[in-house]
Amino acid sequence: MSEANSTPTATLPSMRVSYEAGALDETSLAATWHEQLQLWFDEAVQAGVPEANAMVLATADADGVPSSRTVLCKGFDQRGVVFFTNYTSAKSHDLKVTRRAAATFPWLAMQRQVNVRGEVEKVSAEETAEYWAVRPRGSQLGAWASPQSRVVTGRSALESSLSGIERRFADNEKVPVPPHWGGWRIRPESVEFWQGRPDRLHDRLRFRNNDGRWVVERLAP
Template identity: 50%
Template sequence: MREQYRTTELSAADLAPEPIAQFTRWFKETAENPAIHEPNAMIVSTAGADGRPSSRTVLLKHYDRAGFVFFTNYDSRKGADLAANPYASLLFPWHPLARQVIVTGRAERVGREETVAYFRTRPHGSQLGAWASPQSSVIASRAELLARYEELAARYPEDAQVPVPPEWGGIRVVPEAVEFWQGHENRLHDRLRYVREAGPGSAEGADGETWRVERLAP
């Protein structure tokens, strides 16, 4: 199966001076498109010390010039991968717009205060779920998981403050390269990539960082 993409050309002249501003442009358009469910859904790819890759879908919870933030159990597979090999790739697959954004960079844990502040905004059930699930671990059954959840629900009713699990927190991917992919007919897609650098002739963002824009063959 193959689809012919018919979209507008993306040129270097169309891009914002730095990738976060460009991501904001595209993210706004994506969020306004009713055909796209959960525009903040992204595929996170990691590799462990043995070099074996793994991928999963998570939700982007915050982004700014410092990077792209998601939250997870640090004892999960992705948490263990990043502890051994602190680099990740993020893919935003916005297929109805024939667009993708690919972020690659170094992953680091966010501060505990930032984790606690975000945890407090989660629905009560999601807070309990963070405690109930030993993410990526083998469990005997779903019944075991539900029993653990019910035990926690009895301990922390709706009006109780749920503490943040010590092994749970945020990951920030600090971008080293950000690619904007726009699909076109005959597989002649536009692929424009910002690469972080410091040197003459590069585009400078408002924070003083410099980025080189390069076009990739599709």
């Protein structure tokens, strides 16, 4: 690589933002983690954060090798945080082995993030069907056509598979849920709310499940 091409990396040490958009203290925190998440999620949507439901999902395989990717949260309540995927995907293989995951909502424009960590479980077939019913038809067909995480010979192979699925369900008003597709729920053991503050003295408040009782802790930044 030429020196000219490498010079932009010289600016990395000086790249920083002073976080002054807000603060988070114990008195302003909601009573439960899911109520606090709802408050911040609503504020992110109102602020126009693109895909405010996007979260970075981290998993690990049987050997402890980590992987991360961005998925879309499709629901949360007191039971946990839900996303949907192919059950034969790499992430699902990890989840079946370890039964654990972590996810981060990176609301960078608001100088906030929320970190969720805990055990996972598959959502019920009824919950999967309810969400599947509101997916666009194209997304439904794509879920049938894509062998997620597997090596394919090229884009044309995916397009050919999709064409075949379109013909298969051409006469179906409703596309059925694939047997290999459904939801996962992260059942939190801890949920941390992070608010950027000046001088890197960020506010970090964590809800932690302590033998069935939720406690709130402040973490050093």
